[in-house]
Amino acid sequence: MWVNDQPKSKYALVMCASNGYLPGVNATINSMDYYGNKLDLHFIHDDILPEGYWDEIKKAKLNYRLVMQNFSSQFDKFIKLYPKLYPNVFQYWSYLRYWYMAQIKDDYDAVGLFDGDQILLNDITPWFELVSGTKYILAAQHIFHDFAAENYNEEIMNSVQPICNLPLIGDPKIWSEVYIHMCEREQTEHEADMDCFNKSTYLCGKWKDIIEVLDCQWNCGYVWRGTLRKLIIKSGKEFLIGVPNTFRVYAIHNKWWQEGFRNAHCAKNSPDKERMSINLDLIFGMYKKFNLEYKVKYDFLNL
Numbered sequence: 001m002w003v004n005d006q007p008k009s010k011y012a013l014v015m016c017a018s019n020g021y022l023p024g025v026n027a028t029i030n031s032m033d034y035y036g037n038k039l040d041l042h043f044i045h046d047d048i049l050p051e052g053y054w055d056e057i058k059k060a061k062l063n064y065r066l067v068m069q070n071f072s073s074q075f076d077k078f079i080k081l082y083p084k085l086y087p088n089v090f091q092y093w094s095y096l097r098y099w100y101m102a103q104i105k106d107d108y109d110a111v112g113l114f115d116g117d118q119i120l121l122n123d124i125t126p127w128f129e130l131v132s133g134t135k136y137i138l139a140a141q142h143i144f145h146d147f148a149a150e151n152y153n154e155e156i157m158n159s160v161q162p163i164c165n166l167p168l169i170g171d172p173k174i175w176s177e178v179y180i181h182m183c184e185r186e187q188t189e190h191e192a193d194m195d196c197f198n199k200s201t202y203l204c205g206k207w208k209d210i211i212e213v214l215d216c217q218w219n220c221g222y223v224w225r226g227t228l229r230k231l232i233i234k235s236g237k238e239f240l241i242g243v244p245n246t247f248r249v250y251a252i253h254n255k256w257w258q259e260g261f262r263n264a265h266c267a268k269n270s271p272d273k274e275r276m277s278i279n280l281d282l283i284f285g286m287y288k289k290f291n292l293e294y295k296v297k298y299d300f301l302n303l
Helices: 019-034 053-059 071-081 089-103 125-131 172-189 193-203 259-269 273-293
Strands: 011-017 040-045 066-070 110-113 118-120 137-139 168-170 210-212 227-232 238-243 251-253
Touching: 011 019, 011 089, 011 125, 019 040, 019 118, 019 273, 040 071, 040 089, 066 071, 071 089, 089 110, 089 172, 089 193, 110 125, 118 273, 125 137, 125 168, 168 172, 172 193, 227 273, 238 273, 259 273
Parallel strands: 011 040, 011 110, 040 066, 137 210
Antiparallel strands: 110 168, 118 251, 137 168, 227 238
């Protein structure tokens, strides 16, 4: 474990990702500083990072506390507790992060989880303050898009398609019950983590304690259905906003730093390819800004 010299926060964000996701994680390492987030960031990473990256991390004078954990040191403890997990590297990475949040539950009032391919584009500290000391968890989406909470039951739980809930932000002392239940359940059910999360919240009696954050503010589906613009405020700070119902984007989800990924989705999934192409150019610009131009440099364009 390596920790920089900044004071500890009451809140923490956890990211667990291999080097293939580093353009997303590194962008968030930088953007957390840029947007003034008052959170600790725990990054569980590949044991061997790209050449020169440790030097970039150590020389950066970030304005928040960064905790670097190598994957194998955590995995050795994790797999001893859950030896029957489906033997797949992606499954290991996916579930270890929930277990890890339970391990740090006594250190923080609220803990959030980002995927490795999510980039933070705003100050999300208020979301942590909102759920701190409550029973609620914030999620990007929830299954109640399609079913009223009062009508939710085990039959529905077992029949619906999994959706992506990340980011999740909640009090780890309360939600660690669900996170541990997920790890135990995976040993017999071998489900994707999002499917398991939705089922575990029901089985732990907490499915009514999920608050859905506007999906457009976490900007997953909005990439296809909406229009993005860049906003530069008086201080010179840059944001992405959605229009015409103006809102600032809080996070972007998916591997939009990859040219082939952008082109494939633009070609196949957009009813308006020109508009989506503009959206993706703006998103790619943020990946370049927070990888190539800010404190911790990572040249993902020349790997």
